[in-house]
Amino acid sequence: MNSMQWEVVIGLEIHAQLATKSKIFSGSSTAFGAEPNTQANEVDLGLPGVLPVMNKEALNMAIKFGTAIDAEIGKRSVFDRKNYFYPDLPKGYQTTQLELPIVGFGEVEIELENGTTKTIGVTRAHLEEDAGKSLHEDFSGETGIDLNRAGTPLIEIVSEPDMRSPEEAVAYMRKIHSIVTYIGICDGNMQEGSFRCDANVSMRPKGQEEFGTRAELKNINSFRFVERAINVEIERQIDILESGGKVVQETRLYDSNKNETRSMRSKEDAMDYRYFPDPDLLPIVVTDEEIEAIRKTLPELPDAKKSRFMEDYNLNAEDAGILTTSLELADFFETVAKESGDSKLASNWVSGELTGRLNKEGLSIKSSPVTAKQYAGLLARIKDNTISGKIAKEVFDAMWSEGGGDADSIIESKGLKQISDTGALEAMVDKVLADNPNQVEQFKAGKEKLMGFFVGQIMKETQGKANPGQLSQLLKKKLSE
Amino acid sequence: MHTKTIAQLAAGLKAAEFSSVELTEHYINRIEKFDSSLNSFVTVTADEALVQAKKADQLIAKGEGNVLTGIPFAQKDIFCTDGVKTTCGSKMLDNFIAPYNATVIESFNNAGSVMLGKTNMDEFAMGSSNETSFYGAVSNPWDHDYVPGGSSGGSAASVAARLAPASTGTDTGGSIRQPAALCNLTGLKPSYGRVSRYGMIAFASSLDQAGTFTQTAEDAALMLGVMAGLDTKDSTSIDEPVPDYAASLNADMKGLKVGLPKEYFADGLDADVAKRIDDAINEYKKLGAEFVEISLPNTHLSVPAYYIVAPAECSSNLSRFDGVRFGHRCEDPKDLEDLYKRSRGEGFGDEVKRRILVGAYALSSGYYDAYYLKAQKIRRLIANDFTEAFKKVDVIMSPTTPTPAFKIGEKNDDPISMYYSDIYTIAVNLAGLPGMSVPCGFINNLPVGLQIIAPYFAEAKLLNVAHQYQQVTGWHLEIPEQYK
Numbered sequence: 001m002n003s004m005q006w007e008v009v010i011g012l013e014i015h016a017q018l019a020t021k022s023k024i025f026s027g028s029s030t031a032f033g034a035e036p037n038t039q040a041n042e043v044d045l046g047l048p049g050v051l052p053v054m055n056k057e058a059l060n061m062a063i064k065f066g067t068a069i070d071a072e073i074g075k076r077s078v079f080d081r082k083n084y085f086y087p088d089l090p091k092g093y094q095t096t097q098l099e100l101p102i103v104g105f106g107e108v109e110i111e112l113e114n115g116t117t118k119t120i121g122v123t124r125a126h127l128e129e130d131a132g133k134s135l136h137e138d139f140s141g142e143t144g145i146d147l148n149r150a151g152t153p154l155i156e157i158v159s160e161p162d163m164r165s166p167e168e169a170v171a172y173m174r175k176i177h178s179i180v181t182y183i184g185i186c187d188g189n190m191q192e193g194s195f196r197c198d199a200n201v202s203m204r205p206k207g208q209e210e211f212g213t214r215a216e217l218k219n220i221n222s223f224r225f226v227e228r229a230i231n232v233e234i235e236r237q238i239d240i241l242e243s244g245g246k247v248v249q250e251t252r253l254y255d256s257n258k259n260e261t262r263s264m265r266s267k268e269d270a271m272d273y274r275y276f277p278d279p280d281l282l283p284i285v286v287t288d289e290e291i292e293a294i295r296k297t298l299p300e301l302p303d304a305k306k307s308r309f310m311e312d313y314n315l316n317a318e319d320a321g322i323l324t325t326s327l328e329l330a331d332f333f334e335t336v337a338k339e340s341g342d343s344k345l346a347s348n349w350v351s352g353e354l355t356g357r358l359n360k361e362g363l364s365i366k367s368s369p370v371t372a373k374q375y376a377g378l379l380a381r382i383k384d385n386t387i388s389g390k391i392a393k394e395v396f397d398a399m400w401s402e403g404g405g406d407a408d409s410i411i412e413s414k415g416l417k418q419i420s421d422t423g424a425l426e427a428m429v430d431k432v433l434a435d436n437p438n439q440v441e442q443f444k445a446g447k448e449k450l451m452g453f454f455v456g457q458i459m460k461e462t463q464g465k466a467n468p469g470q471l472s473q474l475l476k477k478k479l480s481e
Numbered sequence: 482m483h484t485k486t487i488a489q490l491a492a493g494l495k496a497a498e499f500s501s502v503e504l505t506e507h508y509i510n511r512i513e514k515f516d517s518s519l520n521s522f523v524t525v526t527a528d529e530a531l532v533q534a535k536k537a538d539q540l541i542a543k544g545e546g547n548v549l550t551g552i553p554f555a556q557k558d559i560f561c562t563d564g565v566k567t568t569c570g571s572k573m574l575d576n577f578i579a580p581y582n583a584t585v586i587e588s589f590n591n592a593g594s595v596m597l598g599k600t601n602m603d604e605f606a607m608g609s610s611n612e613t614s615f616y617g618a619v620s621n622p623w624d625h626d627y628v629p630g631g632s633s634g635g636s637a638a639s640v641a642a643r644l645a646p647a648s649t650g651t652d653t654g655g656s657i658r659q660p661a662a663l664c665n666l667t668g669l670k671p672s673y674g675r676v677s678r679y680g681m682i683a684f685a686s687s688l689d690q691a692g693t694f695t696q697t698a699e700d701a702a703l704m705l706g707v708m709a710g711l712d713t714k715d716s717t718s719i720d721e722p723v724p725d726y727a728a729s730l731n732a733d734m735k736g737l738k739v740g741l742p743k744e745y746f747a748d749g750l751d752a753d754v755a756k757r758i759d760d761a762i763n764e765y766k767k768l769g770a771e772f773v774e775i776s777l778p779n780t781h782l783s784v785p786a787y788y789i790v791a792p793a794e795c796s797s798n799l800s801r802f803d804g805v806r807f808g809h810r811c812e813d814p815k816d817l818e819d820l821y822k823r824s825r826g827e828g829f830g831d832e833v834k835r836r837i838l839v840g841a842y843a844l845s846s847g848y849y850d851a852y853y854l855k856a857q858k859i860r861r862l863i864a865n866d867f868t869e870a871f872k873k874v875d876v877i878m879s880p881t882t883p884t885p886a887f888k889i890g891e892k893n894d895d896p897i898s899m900y901y902s903d904i905y906t907i908a909v910n911l912a913g914l915p916g917m918s919v920p921c922g923f924i925n926n927l928p929v930g931l932q933i934i935a936p937y938f939a940e941a942k943l944l945n946v947a948h949q950y951q952q953v954t955g956w957h958l959e960i961p962e963q964y965k
Contacts, residue, residue, distance in 0.1 A: 042580065045806060047561075047579065047806075049583055051679050145805070274846075
């Protein structure tokens with residue numbers, strides 16, 4: 001038994017909140033963070049007598065997603081009611097799409113770690129409304145209801161069970177995240193719940209075609225958690241299977257604090273949602289002309305941008321992949337590359353220093369204190385040898401803490417300009433060699449490691465401002481004399 | 482004053498024979514005098530009515546307003562009214578005051594009309610006798626031991642007793658036409674989508690339609706003109722032009738092709754009712770109409786299909802009454818489930834619970850195809866029957882109900898028999914067509930109604946056909962002795 005090789009099968013259901021101004025069936029605002037129930041009108045409250053009217057913008061965004069993954073668009077799609085009781089579900093049903101979704105089968109490509117790509121099928125994507133929120137804190141013995149989020153438009157993007165590792169699942173989720181943010185239909189904000197997913201996970205002996213029994217992991221709201229949740233679920237299922245047990249079909253909740261999944265409800269307790277077509281909403285009919293008009297508004301998509309970056313900026317696939325994960329990052333890079341005139345330097349510095357700093361401070365590229373133009377100004381000084389890479393980091397620190405600023409004036413005011421004056425450098429080299437005759441002796445005797453010692457001495461003297469290339473050339477020349 | 486039609490009252494107001502305030506006071510006095518025994522109103526809005534009447538008088542004095550300005554109406558208590566209790570005949574909403582107006586109410590307000598109050602009805606419009614109301618049964622003004630019909634029983638009784646010149650109703654399976662027939666009124670159910678459903682508390686969304694109770698077809702034309710039209714708040718309302726319904730009332734009946742569906746004159750039809758319908762047919766023949774027998778072969782499926790579709794939709798529509806945000810909430814719920822179970826258990830009456838159960842069952846996994854889906858297919862067949870028929874005829878005529886009014890309490894223990902009292906009206910809702918009931922005689926002092934059905938959006942034709950009959954007969958002008 002222990003020698004059994006297991007294969008995981010993963011499918012994801014991603015919920016992306018559509019970036020419309022108003023709700024899917026009412027005119028209320030969808031802005032995040034307002035006082036409870038201030039963005040809920042009579043329709044959102046589900047008062048007696050109210051009726052839904054579909055927000056055309058939400059429909060167009062769903063179609064846009066469909067065209068972005070080259071999917072079939074439902075020419076006639078239907079809203080259904082999913083009936084269940086919950087206090088944050090005001091009407092006692094969620095309006096969603098079951099049989100006839102707006103987006104049918106499509107595909108996306110993901111990059112694997114070994115550099116190859118894999119196609120993941122998207123079964124469907126449908127429009128639906130979000131529920132409100134129950135607030136259990138602040139009310140002793142009672143529960144508050146905030147219906148601001150009720151009726152916020154979502155698309156639920158359902159994948160085929162095509163993923164075979166947690167890494168693939170993350171890569172897929174990232175790719176969908178890139179697409180929905182590129183085409184501007186979702187802000188992609190995972191902290192605010194604008195982009196979240198459920199993962200269906202099952203195990204089967206490697207080589208077996210039939211799927212194992214799956215568990216559905218609910219409401220995972222970060223890339224990191226998807227990977228961790230699936231990993232612990234894989235371990236849990238393998239433990240069960242290898243000890244001769246059976247995996248139960250159920251819904252499980254991932255607890256990120258304990259890094260474990262636990263049962264929410266089993267298949268036996270599964271609710272009968274009594275779906276039926278919503279009689280208050282007419283079927284949505286979309287023409288080919290409308291679909292094509294929307295397709296024309298598609299911007300350059302992540303895959304196309306990646307290819308273009310590889311071509312135009314001479315980047316390798318990995319770097320181009322990293323720089324195109326988000327539109328903002330890609331735009332930032334492109335500005336830096338153009339303005340600085342060195343795409344390789346731009347690639348290294350954007351995906352290295354800048355991204356590292358943003359991650360460390362938990363900021364998105366949008367809120368970077370240093371603009372792309374300012375960053376390009378800094379890289380231009382590396383390129384023309386005004387400063388070294390090491391000094392550039394110091395300048396970057398200053399730019400960051402000043403909330404922007406011009407690299408040149410910081411270099412100037414701090415006196416960080418690189419010493420490239422051959423005469424001045426030569427004098428310093430002569431002095432160091434004269435001051436350290438023993439080391440010169442040893443070097444000449446073959447202890448070449450001492451080159452570092454001489455460089456260090458001069459860098460110390462110049463506070464790192466010596467042009468490293470010139471310096472090493474000079475040293476080599478002088479020491480071989 | 483109370484024997485006058487809307488058209489006559491409008492003329493009187495315009496000529497300053499009386500004011501809207503006087504008119505309103507007159508009706509309020511009649512409601513106070515008579516309604517304790519009829520029980521046709523749940524709420525009487527006397528103060529608000531007089532404020533509206535004063536405003537209307539100012540409009541009329543300035544020569545502004547339209548034909549409904551200053552006319553008092555009774556509104557079915559299914560339409561949400563801003564600031565005035567809207568109960569839908571249920572304990573569930575005994576404490577509910579809507580913060581907004583239904584579009585129908587807005588239309589009357591915009592016309593400068595006066596609302597006398599909200600009328601009694603079967604709970605959530607589920608019933609054919611007005612006996613399921615939390616506020617008690619309504620009496621038929623023609624004989625207080627008898628039901629007025631339902632679900633719009635209060636709206637019908639109030640106009641039959643001339644406590645209001647006209648009223649609104651809603652018709653899901655016959656809830657306007659059946660009480661109109663039983664109370665000797667002209668009842669109009671427009672095409673599905675003709676009048677906005679916004680703010681009208683939903684029973685079965687795909688069948689519900691607002692309409693009118695009036696003394697004459699002419700009055701119905703005047704009211705429909707104000708109520709009909711596209712409402713962007715109701716996705717199922719239809720952008721079809723609203724004609725001047727009064728303008729075509731006088732077209733003559735020569736050559737009018739009338740279909741008589743043989744299935745509507747078969748077993749179960751009371752022989753005396755059949756006789757009155759025959760008399761009406763003869764009147765139309767004298768006017769030049771031609772009659773042909775037609776067949777609506779799927780008629781026998783309409784009641785079963787209706788009692789799947791309507792309960793299924795109601796089981797979902799009534800989910801929002803959960804004791805959480807509005808309406809009845811049980812005392813001291815111990816947890817969420819207790820809150821749901823007791824709030825709904827206490828708030829809903831038996832007939833509503835029966836239909837929620839039937840509907841939830843019909844939609845449940847494993848039964849959906851056999852019940853709901855099949856019922857929807859039958860619905861298409863029934864609609865096709867009418868489409869075929871209207872290729873041959875201009876309108877269809879039939880009895881509105883198989884019998885005259887029955888006694889209060891008579892069918893309480895027999896819901897199926899109650900359901901079959903709507904056998905001639907239900908198919909019209911399933912097909913979404915416009916239908917009317919017009920008074921055509923009496924059996925032992927109880928009224929009988931003639932149903933007229935027209936193609937989609939042919940309300941003008943329907944009203945014209947009804948009006949012509951009312952030019953040569955006087956049944957519609959009959960008033961119960963004690964309410965004259």
